[in-house]
Amino acid sequence: MARTQRTPFVVLGLLGVSGRQPRSGYEIKKAIDTVISHVWSESHGQLYPVLKQLASEGFIRAQDRPAGHRKKTVYTITPKGRERLRAWLESPVELSKPRDELILKLFFGSETEIPVLIRHLEAHRDRTKAILNQCLEWQKQNNRNPDRIMPFMLITIRAGISLSEASLHWAEESLKTLAAI
Amino acid sequence: MARTQRTPFVVLGLLGVSGRQPRSGYEIKKAIDTVISHVWSESHGQLYPVLKQLASEGFIRAQDRPAGHRKKTVYTITPKGRERLRAWLESPVELSKPRDELILKLFFGSETEIPVLIRHLEAHRDRTKAILNQCLEWQKQNNRNPDRIMPFMLITIRAGISLSEASLHWAEESLKTLAAI
DNA sequence: TTTGGCATGTAATCCGTTACATGATTAG
DNA sequence: CTAATCATGTAACGGATTACATGCCAAA
Numbered sequence: 001m002a003r004t005q006r007t008p009f010v011v012l013g014l015l016g017v018s019g020r021q022p023r024s025g026y027e028i029k030k031a032i033d034t035v036i037s038h039v040w041s042e043s044h045g046q047l048y049p050v051l052k053q054l055a056s057e058g059f060i061r062a063q064d065r066p067a068g069h070r071k072k073t074v075y076t077i078t079p080k081g082r083e084r085l086r087a088w089l090e091s092p093v094e095l096s097k098p099r100d101e102l103i104l105k106l107f108f109g110s111e112t113e114i115p116v117l118i119r120h121l122e123a124h125r126d127r128t129k130a131i132l133n134q135c136l137e138w139q140k141q142n143n144r145n146p147d148r149i150m151p152f153m154l155i156t157i158r159a160g161i162s163l164s165e166a167s168l169h170w171a172e173e174s175l176k177t178l179a180a181i
Numbered sequence: 182m183a184r185t186q187r188t189p190f191v192v193l194g195l196l197g198v199s200g201r202q203p204r205s206g207y208e209i210k211k212a213i214d215t216v217i218s219h220v221w222s223e224s225h226g227q228l229y230p231v232l233k234q235l236a237s238e239g240f241i242r243a244q245d246r247p248a249g250h251r252k253k254t255v256y257t258i259t260p261k262g263r264e265r266l267r268a269w270l271e272s273p274v275e276l277s278k279p280r281d282e283l284i285l286k287l288f289f290g291s292e293t294e295i296p297v298l299i300r301h302l303e304a305h306r307d308r309t310k311a312i313l314n315q316c317l318e319w320q321k322q323n324n325r326n327p328d329r330i331m332p333f334m335l336i337t338i339r340a341g342i343s344l345s346e347a348s349l350h351w352a353e354e355s356l357k358t359l360a361a362i
Numbered sequence: 363t364t365t366g367g368c369a370t371g372t373a374a375t376c377c378g379t380t381a382c383a384t385g386a387t388t389a390g
Numbered sequence: 391c392t393a394a395t396c397a398t399g400t401a402a403c404g405g406a407t408t409a410c411a412t413g414c415c416a417a418a
Contacts, residue, residue: 109333
């Protein structure tokens with residue numbers, strides 16, 4: 001048996017916090033790829049079957065809402081689904097297996113040339129800068145709309161900022177170290 | 182098709198940097214669980230088949246070295262294996278899919294009670310403290326043996342320190358924020 | 363003597379990605 | 391008109407975990 005599936009809880013969570021707004025599978029996928037992109041990812045090939053499964057178990061409710069001839073099914077979380085979500089939120093955080101290929105390659109650094117490692121670190125630095133900027137942007141947006149400040153979202157944004165900044169500093173420091181070898 | 186297998190490269194990397202020391206599957210597994218535990222993980226159910234596969238392809242060499250009646254096979258990396266490792270080290274870092282359940286649960290925080298989130302954050306703070314202390318300990322050991330300083334290992338240890346510190350600060354800050362709600 | 367560590371292996375299972383597939387609508 | 395986006399689905403494949411399985415050796 002493999003690790004317990006977490007996709008259903010991501011779906012329940014997104015449907016749960018979205019107020020009463022019903023969402024289609026496509027919209028849920030877009031939300032995963034934008035608002036929680038640095039935290040989680042799912043493929044749509046995984047998402048659609050999970051939606052059907054959750055609906056058949058009564059955790060979400062499906063409603064057909066075709067626009068013109070284009071089919072579209074939107075989902076709303078049910079009270080039963082909210083309970084399930086709550087139970088999961090209360091359960092201990094399940095740690096994911098660490099999988100940091102950059103650190104791994106640096107750890108094996110003696111088996112390659114310094115410029116190779118510098119290339120990897122520069123790429124990481126640039127990626128991290130982009131993430132940091134996006135988090136800062138989100139933070140600004142939240143500050144501009146004081147009505148809609150959601151403290152939980154702010155906490156997660158601050159996590160992104162703290163970790164990106166630390167990673168950026170480390171990368172720049174390490175680039176100097178490698179350049180000096 | 183799923184993502185390309187990275188276990189073989191972890192094995193080649195560990196056999197590569199271990200000088201000329203031949204290692205058994207058991208020892209490789211132990212190394213994964215200790216020296217790179219915060220960076221990577223593999224199950225032994227995955228490891229042993231990969232060892233056989235790598236040996237059959239000529240990337241590592243197997244030698245039976247029974248101790249008494251206990252069977253033991255040790256492996257050494259071959260020149261061909263070193264080349265394969267180098268090629269992988271030079272290839273771009275493949276990003277792992279983000280999977281941060283703690284941040285996810287905080288993001289869905291409005292669907293549960295504050296004390297639940299505090300519990301999760303406290304657990305994270307304690308785990309992170311332990312990792313930070315271990316990284317600091319490793320750094321100290323490296324400084325005590327100046328002969329054996331491996332700059333690459335130090336860089337990865339510093340990554341652990343930077344990121345743990347940042348995560349720790351963020352967790353403590355967030356705990357204060359939640360306590361004030 | 364029995365617990366724990368050493369040591370290796372396989373089978374079942376499944377989560378999740380990639381690729382295949384189809385079609386409507388809208389903007390340039 | 392045609393490219394991009396909206397929208398939903400399934401099939402194939404495989405990487406990886408968990409569980410099952412076995413046995414030796416040393417120390418308490």
